[in-house]
Amino acid sequence: MTITRLLVAASTLTALAVAATSATVDVRAAQTKNASEGIYTKAQAERGLTLYDTACASCHELGKFKGTEFANAWTDKPLLDLHTAVASMPMDAPGSMKPAEYAEIIAYFLSINGYPAGTTELDGSEASIKAIKLDAKK
Numbered sequence: 745m746t747i748t749r750l751l752v753a754a755s756t757l758t759a760l761a762v763a764a765t766s767a768t769v770d771v772r773a774a775q776t777k778n779a780s781e782g783i784y785t786k787a788q789a790e791r792g793l794t795l796y797d798t799a800c801a802s803c804h805e806l807g808k809f810k811g812t813e814f815a816n817a818w819t820d821k822p823l824l825d826l827h828t829a830v831a832s833m834p835m836d837a838p839g840s841m842k843p844a845e846y847a848e849i850i851a852y853f854l855s856i857n858g859y860p861a862g863t864t865e866l867d868g869s870e871a872s873i874k875a876i877k878l879d880a881k882k
């Protein structure tokens with residue numbers, strides 16, 4: 745083998761390694777966690793309650809986010825759907841709250857709909873939210 749061919753072979757191997765690495769990352773991003781597995785903490789949901797009362801309750805009855813209404817609108821869908829709707833609020837200042845605050849409100853909604861709390865807080869970044877499915881409550 746000439747030096748050139750060796751170099752070509754080596755760079756092909758590098759390209760393959762890079763492709764393999766990014767394929768692994770893609771698979772992880774598509775992996776789905778379920779909301780019924782405990783994806784928020786109790787403390788987080790309590791902060792969400794306070795936020796809801798300050799930022800949302802002036803326009804919304806809590807009943808809109810509970811029970812059948814909640815289930816019909818958001819269950820069996822990516823959590824991202826609910827997150828997108830929540831992050832488009834408050835109506836008079838869309839997206840004005842921090843990602844962590846939107847996550848707290850979602851945690852609160854999950855808690856009042858009987859989804860169990862867990863030991864890890866729901867991370868409000870879009871990448872994390874994307875990996876979660878709002879499965880039907882067990």
Ligand code: HEC
Pocket residue numbers: 796799800801802803804829830833834835836849
């Ligand atoms: C100034 C009034 C106002 C405030 C404050 C407000 N909303 Fe809304 N919201 C609306 C209106 C109006 C709609 C559209 C009609 C409806 O679905 O009730 C809406 C719709 C929604 C929807 C449903 C969107 C959809 O696609 O079905 C969600 C979820 C929601 N709001 C969550 C919140 C949350 C969470 C907060 C607090 C961070 C909040 N809203 C604060 C007025 C408001």
